[in-house]
Structure formats: structure tokens, C-alpha cells
Amino acid sequence: xxxxxxxxxxxxxxxxxxxxxxxxxFLRDRLGYFIGTWGNISVRVEDGLLLTPSRMAYHELxxxxxxxxxxxxxxVKGHRLPTSEMALHHALMLERPGFxxxxxxxxxxxxxxxxxxxxxxxxxxxxxxxxxxxxxxxxYVSAGRHKEMAQAARETIGKEACAVLLGxxxxxxxxxxxxxxxxxxxxVEKAAVILIQAESLGGAVPIPEPLWREERHxxxxxxxxxxxxxxxxxxxxxxx
Ligand SMILES: [Zn+2]
Numbered sequence: 327x328x329x330x331x332x333x334x335x336x337x338x339x340x341x342x343x344x345x346x347x348x349x350x351x352f353l354r355d356r357l358g359y360f361i362g363t364w365g366n367i368s369v370r371v372e373d374g375l376l377l378t379p380s381r382m383a384y385h386e387l388x389x390x391x392x393x394x395x396x397x398x399x400x401x402v403k404g405h406r407l408p409t410s411e412m413a414l415h416h417a418l419m420l421e422r423p424g425f426x427x428x429x430x431x432x433x434x435x436x437x438x439x440x441x442x443x444x445x446x447x448x449x450x451x452x453x454x455x456x457x458x459x460x461x462x463x464x465x466y467v468s469a470g471r472h473k474e475m476a477q478a479a480r481e482t483i484g485k486e487a488c489a490v491l492l493g494x495x496x497x498x499x500x501x502x503x504x505x506x507x508x509x510x511x512x513x514v515e516k517a518a519v520i521l522i523q524a525e526s527l528g529g530a531v532p533i534p535e536p537l538w539r540e541e542r543h544x545x546x547x548x549x550x551x552x553x554x555x556x557x558x559x560x561x562x563x564x565x566x
Contacts, residue, residue, distance in 0.1 A: 327485060328458065328543055330424030333502055338371040338403070343389035346376070349429075349508055350384040359431035359511065360384065368415035369427045369504055375415055379406035411469065417476035418483060418490070418498060425488075425500035427507040435518035436497035439463065443493050446517050447532035449524070453517045454538035455545035456501075456510050459487030461517070466493035489514045 336342055346367050354360035363383060369376045374396040382391060393404035395412060397420075409415070415428050439446055446461040448454050464482035467475040479498060483490035488510050489499040499514050501507035524530035533541075548554040 328539060328546065330502070330546065332423035333370055333426030335370045335372045336376075336426070336503075338373065338376055338394060340389045342369065342371075342376065343392045345504060346378065346392060347384070347387045347389070349504060350378060350387065352508070353429070353431060353511075354384050357433070357512070357515075359433035359515065361432055365429075365431045366409035366411050366415070367427065367429050367504070367507075368409075368412075368419065370419060370425065373402050375412075375419060377408040377412055377415060379404070379408060380410050382406065410472065411475075413472040413476035414479055414492075414498065417480040418500065421480045421483060422485075422500065424502065425507075426502050427504040428498055428500045429507045429511045430496065430498045431511055432496040433511065433515045433518075435522060436491060436515050437495070438522060439518045440491040440496060441494050444521075445491070446514065446521050447530070448535075448538040449530040449532055450513075450517055450520055451533070451541060452513050454533055454541040455549070456506070456513050457488050457499075457517070458538075458542040458546075459484065461487050461489045461491055461497075461514055463491035464493050466495070469495065 353365060363381050366378045373394050377393050377395055379391050379393055391406050393406050393408040394402050395408050396402045411430055418428055419425055440463055443463050445463050448460060462482045464478040467478050479490050479492060489497060491497050497514050499507055499511035501510050521530055
């Protein structure tokens with residue numbers, strides 16, 4: 327198993343709250359993954375989880391509308407109700423200490439795969455890197471059964487993949503920080519499109535496990551560092 331270090335909780339600042347709000351608007355207005363008030367975000371902070379509020383239009387959100395909920399599920403900061411899918415965020419954050427942020431979306435193609443109760447194997451390189459494993463699909467639990475749905479997601483996600491499909495519902499994608507979670511939710515959607523489209527060509531061919539693991543390790547620990555390019559760019563002496 328490829329270990330991801332536990333995420334360091336962030337300080338709950340106005341800038342972080344603004345970043346969450348602008349991410350909500352990007353997900354709704356640019357990507358179409360958030361529809362109406364459906365979709366929510368959490369970020370691991372020092373006092374617990376910083377969450378978007380329940381049933382508020384994203385364009386009306388102000389930094390003070392976000393809510394901090396402790397690990398004991400108490401609202402410790404904020405005057406709003408946290409997202410009704412709070413238990414889902416809580417459960418996945420507890421299951422996976424490497425997550426610094428989670429995005430839950432009803433993105434269209436991930437929802438297609440979730441409605442078919444299919445998993446998304448590692449079928450494309452960026453998925454190997456950022457998702458790091460097969461995205462499994464939980465059984466259907468209605469959203470109002472908060473804790474039961476959270477438990478189903480927690481049991482399904484496994485220890486490695488950075489996303490899980492919720493049967494007949496949508497997707498939750500996580501990352502070490504909010505930027506990475508935003509990339510992850512887009513790569514899940516793209517992988518879902520590829521999975522569906524490749525059916526007409528005889529089906530997508532999964533990447534062999536040792537190879538996607540190698541690529542996942544590279545992304546986590548080498549990508550963007552000189553060692554990743556060793557032997558590819560020369561050091562100026564002509565020795566490679
Ligand atoms: Zn939902």
C-alpha cells in the first residue's frame with residue numbers, strides 16, 4: 327500500500343473560507359458539478375471540519391456562513407446548519423487521515439456510473455496519479471439516512487483511492503488540500519466519461535496494478551522534483 331502522510335489541519339481563516347466559496351462557484355458555474363444547492367465541501371481545520379452550510383445558494387455565501395464542526399459532531403463555530411451531508415465528510419475524513427479536503431458533487435457522468443453501481447478501474451494515467459486506485463461504488467442509501475450513508479461510503483472507499491461513488495447519488499473526491507480535491511473530482515468525472523465511451527470500443531483496458539502503483543508513487547513523491555527528470559535532462563556535463 328502506498329502511504330499518504332496525514333494531512334496537517336489548516337488554520338480557519340477568512341482567506342480559506344473565501345477559497346471554499348469560490349471553489350463552490352467554480353463547481354456550479356464552470357463545471358456544472360454542483361446543481362442548485364446540491365454539492366458540498368469540507369476542509370480539515372484545527373478545530374475539526376470547516377463545512378459549507380445546508381441549503382444556501384452558493385452565490386449568497388459569505389465567509390461567516392461556513393460552519394466548523396468538531397470531531398465530536400458539535401458546531402463549534404458558525405450560526406448556520408452545516409451541510410446535511412456532514413456525516414459523510416466526517417466519516418471519510420476519519421477513515422482517511424491523508425485527506426485535507428473533500429468535495430461531494432452530483433457530477434453527471436460519475437452519477438451515471440454510480441447509478442449503474444459500477445466501479446471505475448484505473449483506466450487512465452491521470453487517475454493513477456491523482457486518484458490512486460479503483461473508485462468503488464457504495465450501495466444506495468437515501469441521503470436523509472445520514473449516518474447510514476456515511477458508513478456505506480466509509481466501508482466502500484478503501485484505504486487508497488481518493489474517491490468513492492455513492493450508489494444512485496454522486497461522488498466524493500478528496501485530496502491533500504482543496505486544490506487537489508478539485509482536480510480529483512474532475513479526474514473522476516473524466517474517467518467516468520472514458521469508461522462509458524470506451525464501452526463502444528469493447529471496453530476500457532485497466533492499467534496493470536504494479537504500473538498504476540508506480541505512477542501513483544511518482545506523483546506523490548517525485549513529481550515536480552529534479553529526481554523525476556533524472557536521466558531525461560542532462561546535467562550540463564553530458565553525463566546525463
Ligand atoms: Zn449529495
